[in-house]
Amino acid sequence: MATLSVAAILAENARRRPHKEALVEGDLRLTFAQVWQRALARAGALRDLGVRPGDRVALMAPNTAEFPQAYYAVAAAGAVVVPVHLLLSPEEVEHVLTDSGVTLLLCHPAQAETGTAAARAAGVRVVTLGEEFAKLAADAEPLPAYVTRDADDPAVVFYTSGTTGVPKGAVLSHFNLVMNATVNAFDANDIRPDDIALGALPLFHAFGQTVSMNSVWRAGATLVLLPRFDAGRAIELMVAERVNTFHGVPTMFVALAAAAAGAGGLPELRVCVSGGASLPVAVLERFEAAFGARIYEGYGLSETSPAAAVNQPVFGARPGTIGHPLWGVDVEIARADVEDRIELLPAGGLGEVVIRGHNVFSGYLGRPEATAEALVDGWFRTGDLGTKDDEGFLRIVDRKKDVxxxxxxxxxxxxxxxxxxxxxxxxxxxxxxxxxxxxxxxxxxxxxxxxxxxxxxxxxxxxxxxxxxxxxxxxxxxxxxxxxxxxxxxxxxxxxxxxxxxxx
The missing domain is CATH 3.30.300.30 (ANL, C-terminal domain)
Known part of the structure; x- marks a missing residue:
């Protein structure tokens, strides 16, 4: 049995570069050793609360230092993180809590009203991040090390809606997430230990969680958190903290390009990655002209950990495309009208984007029919329509579903x-x-x-x-x-x- 844990991403940094700055949020600055000590103490508190390996724990928090500490604490305790989207209504949060079968909700004070109402309705215990969780951690015996998990054991359950409209839990394993963080850090983009990245994407979302938090730390780089995105504030913070790496969705690039003209100074960005939605080429050009930095656009889904394809320096970047598949991942175009099997199309054909590789999820929690529909012949059917040209550049044309x-x-x-x-x-x-x-x-x-x-x-x-x-x-x-x-x-x-x- 091969063992692996997402917790190793942080544990190994604490061992290899304990005194290196890992996390910055406002005035708080923590080294890898300090973040890992806090995570182990919180994991001890979770154990005292009755959380056992394999249990599911919901996490509802903005991009404050509390999020990564709680996330890695749950992983260290051998439990499964169920991130909760912060824009949901209490009824929608209640669905996530009941459908996932969580035993505990870790909730930031800013989300307390919605989180507590949903947890009460679902009959789930709530622990507030900040003072309450820190006190429980201070009183607990820290775990000596993270709990061993099988590589294919669940690590995170992301809630994503299919065409049914009812959000389903996509189960991602430790292997899925560790591999996605690793190939993002070392193969897709050249991330270096002395890089400093801005964590402005929501960490409850697969993109922010894997590409900002886990990949940046997999490379031993520093993460600077911005709890609420504002373009002017983001530029100021990037300049002050010497940030050279930015991950964002197209709306963020639109706002940054617009704010650049009025900014006192601009950061020197080396790596910019866009995902989450297609980036209009005009926006890419405006941003690159303002910041003198190249954007590498990528593509992924919650079900694929999430990164599946991205423009990569090794292949060259081409605006308007999502580049090439990640290392160890295949992204192809299949006939969209054939449901029960995968029939791949030649270069240039328009069809459904299908993915296979180490990034493809285990399935939808408690929904075998939906899983069987999505995983066909070893491929994940994305429901998106796209093309692949002779040079292997992928392009998303439209969505099969009306998302x-x-x-x-x-x-x-x-x-x-x-x-x-x-x-x-x-x-x-x-x-x-x-x-x-x-x-x-x-x-x-x-x-x-x-x-x-x-x-x-x-x-x-x-x-x-x-x-x-x-x-x-x-x-x-x-x-x-x-x-x-x-x-x-x-x-x-x-x-x-x-x-x-x-x-x-």
């Missing part, structure tokens, strides 16, 4: 539709994504009003805010007499998108 990506966050129309359908003034609704300069896409609800009580657009948006996460509610509401239907009575969303994109 909306707003500011790097996935919004699943059906989930929003299910909620809006409960509004008394709505007879029928279709949710689509419309192009938006700042967020990439904006959520638009096309509503057929109920005859007896037609609401106005602003009222629907206000009502939606109470029932949906902040990234999901429709900012734009359009009214129509009838939705266009195809022969199988499905709503023709492409027609709606064309109509309302033209209407602007």
């Amino acid at each position: 909306i990506i707003r500011g790097g966050y996935n919004v699943y129309p059906r989930e929003v539709e299910e909620v809006l359908a409960r509004h008394p003034g709505i007879a029928q609704v279709a949710v689509i994504g419309l192009p938006d300069e700042l967020h990439g896409e904006e959520v638009c609800a096309v509503v057929v009003p109920a005859a007896e009580a037609a609401p106005d657009a602003a009222a629907i948006t206000e009502w939606s805010k109470e029932h949906l996460g902040r990234h999901k509610y429709p900012r734009r509401v359009e009214f129509t007499d009838a939705l266009p239907l195809g022969p199988s009575m499905k709503v023709l969303k492409r027609e709606l998108r064309a109509r309302y994109t033209a209407a602007g």
